[in-house]
Amino acid sequence: MYVCNCNGIRERDVRAAIDDGAQRPADIFRHQGCQPQCAKCVCDMKAMIACQAQAMKLAAE
Numbered sequence: 119m120y121v122c123n124c125n126g127i128r129e130r131d132v133r134a135a136i137d138d139g140a141q142r143p144a145d146i147f148r149h150q151g152c153q154p155q156c157a158k159c160v161c162d163m164k165a166m167i168a169c170q171a172q173a174m175k176l177a178a179e
């Protein structure tokens with residue numbers, strides 16, 4: 119499933135970027151070597167980053 123239709127960024131690409139240390143959507147675009155276009159995907163990216171951070175926090179407990 120695509121998260122960013124403008125740049126063809128899939129969920130797995132976002133997860134890979136987060137696993138590589140992305141902490142904000144700009145990091146994800148940089149990881150993918152592209153720039154935001156319409157920015158409609160930014161909220162979804164932020165949600166995925168927050169979800170991953172929460173999962174890591176719970177895993178550390």
Ligand code: FES
Pocket residue numbers: 121122123124125153154155156157158159160
């Ligand atoms: S959907 Fe990601 S920049 Fe447009």
